[in-house]
Amino acid sequence: MTRMKTIKPLVLLCCFLINSALADEAAMLLKSSMADKNFVTLERVERDALQSFCSKPRSEEGDIETANALRESARAAVPMPTEDDFLGDWQRGEAVANNGRGLQYSDNPEQPNGGNCYACHQLDPDEVAYGTLGPSLTGYGARGQSLSMLEYTWIKLWNTHAYNVCSHMPRFGAAGILSEQQLKDVMAYLLDPRSPVNSGLSP
Amino acid sequence: MISWCAGILSSLLLLLAPLWAWAQQDGIFDEYRAMFGDDNPAVFVIDEGEELWFSKAGPNSTSLEGCDLGLGAGVVEGAYAQLPRYFADTDRVQDVESRLEHCMIELQGKTREEIHAKPYSLRGDLGTEMEALVAWLAEQSRGLAIAPGQAHPSERSSYELGEQLFYFRAGPHDFSCATCHGQSGKRIRLQSLPDLTAHEGAAEAYSSWPAYRISQGIVRTMGWRMRDCFRQQRMPELIMGSEAAVALQTYLAVNAAGATMAAPGLKR
Amino acid sequence: MSSRQSAGVRRRAVLQMGSLLALASALPGRLWATVTRPQSAFEATAVEGVFADLGVTPARSDAIIFSVPDIAENGAVVPVKIEVDDEMLPNVSKVYVIVEKNPNPLAAVFAIPEGTQPYVETRVKVAQTCELFAVAEAEGQLYMASKETKVTLGGCGG
Amino acid sequence: MASRIRIRAQLKGDGCEVKALMRHPMETGLRKDQLGETIPARFITAVKVTHNDKIVLDAFWGAAVSANPFLGMRFKGGSVGDVVKVSWLDNQGDTGEGETQIR
Numbered sequence: 001m002t003r004m005k006t007i008k009p010l011v012l013l014c015c016f017l018i019n020s021a022l023a024d025e026a027a028m029l030l031k032s033s034m035a036d037k038n039f040v041t042l043e044r045v046e047r048d049a050l051q052s053f054c055s056k057p058r059s060e061e062g063d064i065e066t067a068n069a070l071r072e073s074a075r076a077a078v079p080m081p082t083e084d085d086f087l088g089d090w091q092r093g094e095a096v097a098n099n100g101r102g103l104q105y106s107d108n109p110e111q112p113n114g115g116n117c118y119a120c121h122q123l124d125p126d127e128v129a130y131g132t133l134g135p136s137l138t139g140y141g142a143r144g145q146s147l148s149m150l151e152y153t154w155i156k157l158w159n160t161h162a163y164n165v166c167s168h169m170p171r172f173g174a175a176g177i178l179s180e181q182q183l184k185d186v187m188a189y190l191l192d193p194r195s196p197v198n199s200g201l202s203p
Numbered sequence: 204m205i206s207w208c209a210g211i212l213s214s215l216l217l218l219l220a221p222l223w224a225w226a227q228q229d230g231i232f233d234e235y236r237a238m239f240g241d242d243n244p245a246v247f248v249i250d251e252g253e254e255l256w257f258s259k260a261g262p263n264s265t266s267l268e269g270c271d272l273g274l275g276a277g278v279v280e281g282a283y284a285q286l287p288r289y290f291a292d293t294d295r296v297q298d299v300e301s302r303l304e305h306c307m308i309e310l311q312g313k314t315r316e317e318i319h320a321k322p323y324s325l326r327g328d329l330g331t332e333m334e335a336l337v338a339w340l341a342e343q344s345r346g347l348a349i350a351p352g353q354a355h356p357s358e359r360s361s362y363e364l365g366e367q368l369f370y371f372r373a374g375p376h377d378f379s380c381a382t383c384h385g386q387s388g389k390r391i392r393l394q395s396l397p398d399l400t401a402h403e404g405a406a407e408a409y410s411s412w413p414a415y416r417i418s419q420g421i422v423r424t425m426g427w428r429m430r431d432c433f434r435q436q437r438m439p440e441l442i443m444g445s446e447a448a449v450a451l452q453t454y455l456a457v458n459a460a461g462a463t464m465a466a467p468g469l470k471r
Numbered sequence: 472m473s474s475r476q477s478a479g480v481r482r483r484a485v486l487q488m489g490s491l492l493a494l495a496s497a498l499p500g501r502l503w504a505t506v507t508r509p510q511s512a513f514e515a516t517a518v519e520g521v522f523a524d525l526g527v528t529p530a531r532s533d534a535i536i537f538s539v540p541d542i543a544e545n546g547a548v549v550p551v552k553i554e555v556d557d558e559m560l561p562n563v564s565k566v567y568v569i570v571e572k573n574p575n576p577l578a579a580v581f582a583i584p585e586g587t588q589p590y591v592e593t594r595v596k597v598a599q600t601c602e603l604f605a606v607a608e609a610e611g612q613l614y615m616a617s618k619e620t621k622v623t624l625g626g627c628g629g
Numbered sequence: 630m631a632s633r634i635r636i637r638a639q640l641k642g643d644g645c646e647v648k649a650l651m652r653h654p655m656e657t658g659l660r661k662d663q664l665g666e667t668i669p670a671r672f673i674t675a676v677k678v679t680h681n682d683k684i685v686l687d688a689f690w691g692a693a694v695s696a697n698p699f700l701g702m703r704f705k706g707g708s709v710g711d712v713v714k715v716s717w718l719d720n721q722g723d724t725g726e727g728e729t730q731i732r
Contacts, residue, residue, distance in 0.1 A: 026367035033447030034433070037440035044374045044438055051372045055379060058370075058400065103375050103437045119391045128542070129623040131391040133383065170376040177375055235540035238550035240648075244697035246635055247652045327668040329654055393544070393623050417548040420654065420696030471544050508674065508689040548695040570693055574659065578693035581702075587685045588644060592701030596657075596693045 023055065040105040050074070054166035067165045075162035077174060078155050086150040086187050093189030094196070096182050097123060103177065113177050115186055120169070123189070124196040133168060140190040141198035153190060157183050231393060245338055245415040245467035248330050248422040252339025255332055261311025270306035272299070272340070273352075283337075284344035284464050287361065287453045288352035296352075296361040298452045299337055300426045301444030322443045323427045330422060333443075337424045338413050341466040348463060349409060351456035358453065361446075365454025368447055369400070378436040380451070394471065399455055406462030409455050414468035422467055425452055506582040512567075513577050518604065521569055521577045529606050529613035534560035537605040537616040546597045546622035553605040555589035563589035565608040572601035597622050634727030638713040645707035645731055647678060647685075649700045649715045653725070657692040671721055673698060679714045680704055707731050 031045045047055065050070050053062050099114025101107045117123060120133035123140075130136075143149055155162050158173030172178045178186070189195050256267045256279070272282035273290070287298045293305055300322065307313040322333045352358045372379040380399065383391055387398035397404030412425040423431075429448050430441040441448055512524040522528045538552040555563045566581040566589065578595045589607065597603070600622050606615045633652040638645055651673065658670025670692060678686040678700075685704040700715070707713075709731050716726040 022363060022367055026364050026371060029364055029450065030368060030371060030373075030447050033442050033445030034439040035442055040437070040439050042439055047371075047373050051377055054377070055367075055370050055372045057366050058381075058385065104434050105440065106434060128621070129392045131389070131393075133386075133389050133391060133396075168382045170378070175375045175377070231542060232540075232544040235542065235544050235550070238538070238540060238552070242648060242650055242699055244650055244652070246650070247633070247697070326660065326662055327654060327656060329652065417695075418545045420547070506687050513689070513691045550699075552701070573693050574657075575691055575693065578691050580689040582687040582689075584684060584686070586683075586705050588703040588705060590701075590703045591686075591688075592648075592699070594695040594699050596695055 023052070037105040039109050040103075050161055050165070062166075071162060071165045074159045074165075074171075074174070075155065078158045078162060079173075079180075080151065080154065081180075081184070083147055083150070086154060086184060087191060088181060088184030088186075088188045090185070090188040090192040090195040090197075092182075093185035093187070094124075096178065096186050097189055112179075112182070115172060115178055115182070117186070125200055126196065137190060137197065139198055139200055141193055141195065145191060150187070150191070153187060154183070157186060239417075239469065243415050243467065243469045244420070245413075245422050245469070248335050248338045248415070249342045249467065250339075251330065252335035252337070252342075255336055256339060261307065261313045263310065263312040265310045265312075267303070267306055267310060267336070269310055270303070272302055279340055279343045281344055281347050283340045284347045285350050285352065287358075287449050287456060289355040289357045294357075295446075296355075296357050296449055296453060298426060298444060298449045299340055300333060300424065301449060303333065303336055304444050319443060323424070323430070324419075324421045326419070328421065334413070334422050334424055334427075337426075338422045338467050341413050341464065344464045345466065346463060348461055349406070349456055349459045351453060351460060353457060361450045361453040362457050364446075365450035365452070368451055369454055374437040376437050380432060380436075382436075399458065402458055402461075405455050405458035409459035410462050410465045411468030411470065413466050414470040416470050418471055425455075509577075509580060512580075513575060515577060516575060518569060518571050518576045518602075521567075525567070525606070525608075525613060527613055529615035532560060532607070532614035532616065535605050535607050535614060535616035537603075537618055539603050539618045539620045541619075542621045542623060543597060544623065546599070548594045549597045549603075549620055549622075550592070550594050551603065551605070552592045553590070553607075555607050555609075557589065560589075560607065560609050560614060563607045563609045566591055567604070567606040567608075568593065568595060569604040569606065570595055570597050570601065571603065573598050633725040634715050634717075636713060636715050636727050636729040638707070638711075638729050638731040640707060640709065640731060641703065644703050644705045645680070645711075645713070646703050647701070647713055647715070649678075649727070651676075651698045651700070651715075651717055651725060653696070653698060653717070653719065655692060655694055655696040655698060659692075671719060671723075673717045673719045675718045676700060677714075677716050678702060678704075679716075680707060681711050682714075 027045065027047070031042055034042060034045060036042060053066055053070060056062060096115045097117035100116035100119055101111065102113025118127060118130050120131040122130040122136040122138050125138050159171045160167040160169040161171065170177055173183055190197055192198070259266050268277045270276065272279065273285055273288045274282045283299055286302070287296050289296050290302065297305065304318050307318055308315060321331060324331050324334060353362065369380045383396050384399040387401060387404060389396045397408045399405045399408060412428055413422055415422050426443055426448055429451050433441045509524065512521050515521045515524055534556040536554040536556065539549065543549045551568055553566050553568070563583055566583060567577065568579045569576045570578050573596065579593060581591045583589055597620055600620070602617050602619050604615050604617045606613055635650040637648045653673055654671060655673065656668050656671040658667065660668045662668050672692040673690050673694065676688040676690065677684060686702050688700065711731045712728055713731060714726065714728040716724065718724050
């Protein structure tokens with residue numbers, strides 16, 4: 001709430017309590033306004049610490065200590081492949097990047113989930129239907145293939161909150177949206193020189 | 204007689220209506236959209252809604268003509284643009300769908316169960332009664348300013364809850380409404396995403412729902428849009444007319460207030 | 472145009488007599504149209520099959536003005552407009568709309584009687600990015616124009 | 630049931646432009662509903678446009694014409710007040726008909 005800025009600390013505390021009460025009320029309200037559908041149940045309305053922290057309206061800010069703690073615990077929980085085991089098959093990765101289905105109550109839970117990368121990112125420069133919510137990843141392979149680059153990319157995909165605590169991007173590994181193999185395939189799609197993502201780069 | 208007059212009125216409105224508004228103008232699909240001209244199949248659904256309003260239905264064999272949408276019993280012109288609003292008889296803030304549900308139960312004697320059995324079309328359907336009624340009622344507010352109630356404390360708390368819900372991140376993907384609709388100038392794949400937290404984006408979106416979705420061949424309502432956004436957020440199914448559905452629509456309507464209703468629109 | 476082509480069209484006309492009778496017996500009471508539905512062309516599963524059914528691959532003609540958007544926001548509804556320049560290509564009697572990669576490429580046929588302008592507009596489903604064809608039949612000969620339309624995916628994967 | 634066809638007929642140049650919207654699902658028979666059951670094919674197979682009872686267009690359609698189909702056509706002649714009729718027949722034998730006057 002913008003009014004917070006000009007108000008004295010005591011009132012500010014009071015405001016904070018009101019807002020947190022409002023957030024709780026919103027959670028209860030949402031639960032009472034929804035119904036289980038197919039395999040999607042009301043359990044999904046329950047938020048973890050990170051989700052609660054990142055649910056604040058734009059005008060409210062979270063505290064830095066909590067943000068750091070959340071970031072660190074996200075980083076600590078990322079399982080790291082061995083150095084020669086980061087990259088899968090870029091063609092399978094391309095299919096994952098294009099597939100927007102998975103985990104909606106209208107989806108078939110028997111089918112593998114997609115990563116829907118194109119919803120938010122530009123990748124293959126020849127694909128015109130890409131979103132702009134995230135940065136362009138065209139030519140991503142040019143950022144290098146060092147171990148630190150592999151690790152950085154892996155962590156971003158597994159749990160992006162290890163870097164940017166309230167990033168909009170899903171926690172593809174940590175939330176179990178994609179399997180380790182699917183993530184390695186997406187890694188290859190991003191980094192393999194033969195991948196169309198890197199088609200504009202000289203070999 | 205009233206039905207006949209309203210028929211003439213709505214036909215006149217249709218003749219005088221400006222080009223059907225597309226929700227977005229973003230260049231790449233301009234050629235595609237221009238080829239549609241001003242032919243919006245929503246006209247069928249609007250007609251059906253008008254017929255339904257004046258038809259006797261339910262165990263009480265009563266029409267909806269006695270339904271008070273906020274401007275008095277039976278007043279439909281301009282009512283949609285002032286929803287959601289607080290209603291003393293239900294002591295609730297209501298959107299058009301929850302208010303219609305109330306009238307169907309109270310006036311027509313229908314049950315909540317039958318109204319909720321299938322409020323929105325499924326694939327292959329041509330439309331539901333709820334969709335038709337909402338389309339016609341929205342048409343009755345075409346050209347009028349969006350002016351949801353904010354005088355009553357319940358209306359203001361509905362807005363505040365709506366804002367909280369808009370930013371509520373949950374589910375396996377950590378999505379909230381704000382994930383896609385909290386910034387301007389962004390798009391998902393090729394679809395422009397209005398920033399619903401700002402007046403301009405909220406106005407563009409709110410004024411054009413309900414809309415005929417050409418991808419589905421169905422007129423969809425704002426209530427359905429809320430439900431479907433939650434589906435895409437990987438959340439459970441939002442109940443039509445529920446408090447959360449109303450609060451989110453209050454949030455959007457208030458952000459859009461002052462803009463001109465241009466629904467039913469035509470959308471992807 | 473080769474004579475083989477018009478022979479092909481005549482052959483179709485004979486075959487159509489058969490389907491006319493079939494259609495007539497299938498319809499309740501009355502004959503619904505003065506011309507017949509080219510049922511086997513509608514059942515063809517490839518563009519080549521549609522052309523084979525019409526008797527020949529049509530020659531390209533600038534007289535056909537075929538409007539299709541370069542990029543379609545939704546493949547379920549793609550507007551198409553076909554107009555034939557009457558002076559360049561007079562006496563058009565039929566217009567066909569064909570969508571290359573649909574399960575059944577032939578989408579629509581319009582029979583244009585005398586006094587009707589060679590102008591039609593409709594909206595068709597296009598399953599995936601592909602070529603669309605507009606074919607005009609005039610005095611037993613077939614002509615065509617084509618244009619690609621790109622079908623894009625929706626925001627949430629369809 | 631409200632009219633299942635919307636027609637506009639307007640003089641344009643030396644002829645008349647007809648635009649019609651039909652209320653029809655145009656099911657291909659290839660889609661599945663939310664329970665995974667195939668939705669049976671149901672589509673308009675023939676459309677006829679008449680001007681003062683003279684046929685000015687015969688159309689044959691497949692399931693690839695979009696839902697709630699649109700048809701635009703032009704014929705020569707026509708005067709204000711003339712009757713333009715559009716009718717359709719679908720693969721299940723259902724029919725629809727609507728008419729308007731040229732304006």
